[in-house]
Amino acid sequence: MNSNRRKFIKIAGLAALGWSICPPLAGARTSRYKRIEEGLRAERWAMAIDTAKLTQEVMDRAIAACHELHNVPKIENDQNIKWIWVETFYNLIYDQSHPFLQERQLPVLTLCNHCDNPPCVRVCPTKATFSREDGIVLMDFHRCIGCRFCMAGCPYGARSFNYFDPKLFLNEDDMNRDFPARDMGVxxxxxxxxxxxxxxxxxxxxxxxxxxxxxGDVRDPDSEVRQVLRERYSLVRKPKLGTEPQVYYLI
Amino acid sequence: MYNAKYIIPGLIIFALLFTFPFWYNLGAVTYEPVELELPEDFDDCIESTEFMRTEHMKLLDEWRDIYVRDGYQLYWSELKEQYFLMSLTKTCMDCHDNKEDFCDRCHDQTAVDPYCWDCHHTEP
Amino acid sequence: MLEKAIQGSALYWIWLLVLLAVIGVGFFSYLTQLDQGLSVTGLNRDVSWGFYIAQFTFLVGVAASAVMMVIPKYLHNHKAYARMLILGEFLAVAAVIMCLLFIIADLGQPQRLFNVILYPTPSSILFWDMVVLNGYLFLNIFVGWVTLQAERKRVGPPRWIIPFIYISIPWAISIHTVTAFLYAGLPGRDFWLTAVLAPSFLASAFAAGPALLILLAYVIKIFAKWDPGKEAIQSLAKVVIYAMLAHLFIIACKVFTAAYSMVPDKLEHYKYLYFGLEGHTMLATFSWVAISAGVIAVITLLFPKNRQADNILAFSMILVLMSTWIDKGLGLITAGFIPTPLHHMATYVPTQTELLITLGIWATGFLIITVLYKVGIGVRKEIESG
Incomplete structure (x- = not known):
């Protein structure tokens, strides 16, 4: 009797400990949740940028579409925010360039590389930035403490910090209602x-x-991305760092 | 008592400070249930009123994790037996289209100041 | 023992009031920063860490350097440190508290600080830094207080405290190593991406910490009328020389590797640090001041006669502090970010708000040092007067 009670308490204690460490063990709560059926899925999302087709107009359109959709504030100083922007080919790919390269001064779009092995995710102390199963590196704005370790960790300068309250630079009426704004300090x-x-x-x-x-899905041999990667010569930024970027530049 | 002239005033000051919230609120208005402006076209929210009243913050907290981090977009409502998009703006604020007369009234009365709408839009 | 902190001369109270005033100014500046965000700082999209993180890094070193007294005292029974050790431990306490304050001042969302504990992430070095810094703070308060209490009762330290003292030795090394790993593990920042970063941090720390301690010892001698002992100060001075030599040697190694290999990714940062890029030479001026001050201090101190003269020793310690503070407090962080990963020039100059907050945190540290030293020296005086 006595030893039974002890055993029971022990097991109950262990169960409570286990449950407190990992609540989903006690019952799957995700059963109440579902993905939208029409959603696009991939094993590994990737982008290929055709540097030959990037006219100023095309790039401006792409940047405007992104920044309007995501309510990115226009700040005219070095505390600004950029999700997608223009750099010269040399600045992006200087480690694979030389002085006589024709494309040296070519303006090119740049954005987060959604690395397969992202240093920003590795260094984040709260998992506020994380890799999704389909390879997309996301930000959880609710959780970010604003330590900016990820900005130091990113070898591509892809990250921006909200030094200001972004709402100061956004017009309430022009904001896209399909996407939230951000808080200061993330x-x-x-x-x-x-x-x-x-x-x-x-x-x-x-x-x-x-x-x-x-x-498209870079793991799918028939995807649009894989097709152009087969047909054209392509580069990624700073391959020697082992971050495995998933934005490919077609030459 | 040894050093009583320091200890007793010290104790009194401590007791006063410690009970500050109680006597500070002595004359203040007591809590009264607030009248909320409810959406007219529906009888129920996505779960029972009692559940929503006490658990909506936990539900929203869970939604934001599941939506942002786990990549699920839809929530199965036992009550309505249908899926809802987990979106504060597009689902909650679609029916509860008057933040001042619904959200704020209760939050003001209970002295809580959630920062949801610092970023999320009040109307879809 | 704490009662000794509230029995002091008029000078003691005036000093505390001055510090409190500076803390107040810093606090009001921090309220501005809380309200307007880090936009009030000189930080930007390219140089995303600056003065706060640099002070933090420097002070981790000061905190770690207490081990330079703990090792001789407890492992080699070096009696000269017996009287002064408590000053080292209490300096470490104040330094770690300043470190934590600088981290908080640097956060964009300080109210979410506890997310680091709510969502522990062992892959992040910042998580480990939080663990080792708080652990070290606890160890030093605990060991310092218990040993002081034992001394006051004229008994040896209790046996159960010994393991804590031994643990504090590798723990001290760990806090600066982990802090170096914050930088040394980042793939795209070639200025920091070197195995020698942690050793170089420790070398400059073991120069800066004891140098500060020697200066504090002189201040105590004058204002508290208590002499920590010539032998202790002389032993510390030797530590400073060796550490400073190691520090300068490692700088030379780093510069050689970058300059002789001529790999642009590394070389560009050193060019910026020592010569400036695109006309931005302010940091370069500071860097040369740091190198000169360090070299002059070492050469001066190599002669025993200079070392034994109090005023020359004190002046050299100021040079050492200046040199190591510029190295970590100005150069290390900024030069790591410039040029940017996209090979652009960027600039960073701390703003007035940033400087006032920094000053406020330093004043907080000095307030803690003053109060703790008041207690420590009070107890020592009590023991020594029999």
């Missing part, structure tokens, strides 16, 4: 339009660039 960056993909739409910049940007 980091943000390109999300590969994860929220659009989940609803069955392609990323805003891809739609706006009308053929200059390719998007």
């Amino acid at each position: 980091v943000e960056k390109c999300e590969f339009c994860a929220h659009l993909l989940d609803q069955g739409e392609r990323p805003a910049c891809v739609e706006a660039a009308e053929g200059a940007l390719f998007f």
Whole structure:
């Protein structure tokens, strides 16, 4: 009797401990939740950027589409926010360039590389930035403490910090109601339009660039991205760092 | 008592400070249930009124994790037996379209100041 | 023992009031920062860490350097440190508290600080830094207080405290190592991406910490009328020289690797640090001041005669502090971010608000040092007067 009671208390204690460490063990709560059926799915999302088709107009359209969709404030100083922007080819890919390269000064779009091995995710102390199963590196704005470790960790300068309250630079009436604004003091960056993909739409910049940007499942040999990667020569940024970027530049 | 002239005033000051919230609110208005403006076209929210009243904050907290981090968008309502999009703006604020007369009234009365609408839109 | 902190001369109280006033100014500046965000700082999209994080890094070193007295005292029974050790431990306490305050000042969302504990992430070095810094703070308060209490009762420290003292030795090394790992593990920042970063942090720390302690010892001698002992100060001075030599040597190694290999990713940062890029030479000026001050201090102190002269020693310690503070407090962070990962030039100069908050936190540290030293020295005086 005595030993039975002790055993019972022990097991109950262990169960309570287990439950407190990992609540889902006690019962799957995700059964109440479902994905939207029309959502686009992939094993690994990737983008290919056709540098030959990037006219100023195409790039402006892509940037405007992204920044309007995500309520990115226009701040005219070095505390600004950029999700997708223009750099010269040399600045992006200087480690694979030389002085006589024809494309040296070519303006090119740049954005988060959604690395397969992202340093930003590794260094984040709260898992506020994390990799989704489909490879998209996302930000949880609710959880970010604003330590900016991810900005130091990113080798591509893809991340921006809300030094200001972004609402100071946004007009309430012009804001896109499909996407929230951000709080002061959190980091943000390109999300590969994860929220659009989940609803069955392609990323805003891809739609706006009308053929200059390719998007798809890089693990699927028949995808649009894989097709162009087969046909054209392509580069990624800083391959030697082992971050495995998933934004490919077609030359 | 040893050092009584320091200890007793000290104790009195401590007791006063410690009970500050009680006597500070002595004359204040007591809590009264508030009249909320409810959406006219529906009898129920996505779950029972009692559940929503006590648990809506936990539900929203769970939604934001499941939506942002786990990649699920739809919530199965036992009460309505249908799926709802987990969106504060597009689902909650679609029916409860008057934040001042619904959300704020109760939050003001209970002196809570959620920061949801610092970022999320009040109307879809 | 704490009662000794509230029995002091007029000078003691005036000093505390001055510190409180500075803390007040810093606090009001922090309220501005809370209200307007980090936009009030000179930080920007490219240089996203600055003065706060630099002070934090410098002070972790100061905190860790207490081990330079703990090792000789407890492992080699070096009696000269017996009287002064408590000053080292209490300095570590104040330094760690300043570190934690600087981290909080740097956060964009300080009210969410506890997310680090709510969602523990062992892959993040910042998580481990939180663990080791808080652990070290606890160890030093605990060991310092218990040993002081035992001394007051004229008995040896209790046996059960010994394991804590031994643990505090590797723990001290760990706090600065982990802090170096914050930087040294980032793939895209070639200025920091070096195995020698943690050793170089420790070397400059073991120069800066004891140098500060020697200066504090002189201040105590003058204002508290209590002499920590010539032998202790001389032993510490030797530690400073060796550590400073190691520090300068490692700088030379880093510069050689970058300059001789001529790999642009590394070299550009050193060019910026020592010569400036695109006309931005302010940091370069500071860097040369740091190198000169360090070299002059070491050369001066190599002669025993100089070392034994109190005023020359004190002046050299100021040079050492200046040199190591510029190295970590100005150069390390900014030069790591410039040029940017996209090969652009960027700039960073701390704003007035940033400087006032920094000053406020330093004043908080000095307030803690003052009060703790008041207690520690009070107890020592009591023991020594029999």
